[in-house]
Amino acid sequence: MVLATCAAARHPVPWGAAVAGCRPQAALAPRPVLAAPRQRRQAARRQAHIAAAGSDLGTSLATTAATPDYNLLQQHKVFSAATGAEVALTSEWQAAPGTRCVVALLTHFGDLSSTELAQKLMAILPELQASGVRLLAVGLGETAKARRFAELLGFPLDLLYADPSGELYRALGFSPGFAPDVKISAYAKLLPMLAGIGSPGTIQEVLRGYTGDRSAKPVFVATRGGTTDGTGSGVSGTVDGTVGGGGVAGGAAEGGGSLFDVLGKDYQRPFELATLRLFNMGLVLSHWNELAPADERLLTQQGGCLVFDDRRVLYRHADTGILRYAPVEQLAAAALPSGAAAAATQTLRTLL
Numbered sequence: 001m002v003l004a005t006c007a008a009a010r011h012p013v014p015w016g017a018a019v020a021g022c023r024p025q026a027a028l029a030p031r032p033v034l035a036a037p038r039q040r041r042q043a044a045r046r047q048a049h050i051a052a053a054g055s056d057l058g059t060s061l062a063t064t065a066a067t068p069d070y071n072l073l074q075q076h077k078v079f080s081a082a083t084g085a086e087v088a089l090t091s092e093w094q095a096a097p098g099t100r101c102v103v104a105l106l107t108h109f110g111d112l113s114s115t116e117l118a119q120k121l122m123a124i125l126p127e128l129q130a131s132g133v134r135l136l137a138v139g140l141g142e143t144a145k146a147r148r149f150a151e152l153l154g155f156p157l158d159l160l161y162a163d164p165s166g167e168l169y170r171a172l173g174f175s176p177g178f179a180p181d182v183k184i185s186a187y188a189k190l191l192p193m194l195a196g197i198g199s200p201g202t203i204q205e206v207l208r209g210y211t212g213d214r215s216a217k218p219v220f221v222a223t224r225g226g227t228t229d230g231t232g233s234g235v236s237g238t239v240d241g242t243v244g245g246g247g248v249a250g251g252a253a254e255g256g257g258s259l260f261d262v263l264g265k266d267y268q269r270p271f272e273l274a275t276l277r278l279f280n281m282g283l284v285l286s287h288w289n290e291l292a293p294a295d296e297r298l299l300t301q302q303g304g305c306l307v308f309d310d311r312r313v314l315y316r317h318a319d320t321g322i323l324r325y326a327p328v329e330q331l332a333a334a335a336l337p338s339g340a341a342a343a344a345t346q347t348l349r350t351l352l
Contacts, residue, residue: 036045066311069170069172070095073103076168078138081146089161094135097310101134102335104326105169105303109149109162110291113303113325115280118155120328124192125156133335135159140166140301141293148290152283166298174318177300186299193300199321206323209274219276220260307334 066074074090093101105123106114121137130137138161141147146162149155163169170176178189178198193199194206263269284291293299305326307315315324315334 003154005257012291036054044121069306069313069316070308070311072168072171076171078161078163078168079143079146080158081143081150081162082158084143087161089136089138092136095308096310099132099134099201100314100335101136101308102128102331103306103308104135104137104331105172105305106137106139107176107301107303107325109145109295109299110141110284110288110293111299111322112277112281112284113319113323114139114149115153115284116277116323116345117325117328118149118153119280122153122155124328124332127133127332131336137161138168138303140164140169140298140303145291145293147237148287152287152291154313158177164293164295166295169301169303172304172318175302175320177302180300186296193322196321198300199323199324201320202322209277210271212263212270212272213268216273218260218266218268219272305331307331 070090074088077086077088079086089103095101098218102121104117106117108114118137121135127137137155137159139149140163142164143162146160147157150157150160178193182189189198194202196203260269260272302319302321303325304316304318306313306317315331317330319325
């Protein structure tokens with residue numbers, strides 16, 4: 001006979017009796033072995049629910065954390081120079097955490113400021129693209145003007161957009177220029193702006209082109225085959241001096257150097273920046289009717305620059321006046337990793 005020991009009995013008893021005798025005591029004992037797996041499953045389900053809720057919350061926060069500037073870019077549409085289609089700029093890059101985009105809002109396509117800024121942006125474009133940073137540029141005027149602007153400067157057409165009404169600029173709060181409510185010709189308003197009225201900092205910037213700047217790098221630098229302005233504009237001192245054909249008269253010295261080298265190297269020499277601006281001015285004036293906006297009120301409208309990470313603004317610059325656009329080295333520092341930003345700054349041969 002099989003024997004068992006009952007906790008309630010001191011003597012061996014038959015197995016069946018032992019089981020029967022132990023049942024009441026077993027019923028009073030705790031049941032951790034059966035309960036633990038169920039509790040673990042319930043806890044796991046609760047944890048999964050909490051994690052899912054947290055994930056949903058994170059998605060919600062990422063969606064609602066858009067800055068006002070991002071929302072304005074989403075609401076006010078512009079026209080693609082490449083296709084002519086009306087688009088929201090926010091649809092032109094995939095906003096996500098860690099993705100960055102530089103949005104440069106140029107002035108009108110016939111403006112000297114737009115020409116200079118576009119040249120500078122082209123110079124740092126390789127570094128932006130290598131780092132996965134998107135560049136979008138908008139100008140004031142019609143799509144046909146945007147296409148001609150891109151053709152003259154060699155600016156990538158698929159990165160350029162047109163705002164023929166200036167609605168986006170006004171929504172972003174950019175300066176309308178001198179005396180916006182005065183009912184006189186916009187051409188008449190440009191004259192006081194060139195003198196610094198309603199355009200703070202313009203006079204100083206114009207004078208800097210003539211006096212030089214020891215804190216800035218040279219405009220014209222020696223390259224193989226001649227001298228270039230180093231901005232990516234294609235303006236070179238090795239051709240016949242015609243603007244648009246790549247030349248700056250007097251820019252190149254015999255032997256491939258720059259005539260400005262007689263004043264020293266490694267800084268922006270007197271009259272150097274003024275020379276570049278003179279030829280840029282010749283470029284835009286010789287194509288004025290092809291570049292100027294149909295709505296002359298846009299002639300005085302100023303622009304600005306934005307750098308986004310996802311939907312959040314990292315950097316914002318609003319132009320204060322003519323030639324007072326965003327320093328491109330600041331754009332590079334905001335948009336690029338430190339090493340790439342340093343490379344982009346090195347690429348820039350002048351800090352206009």
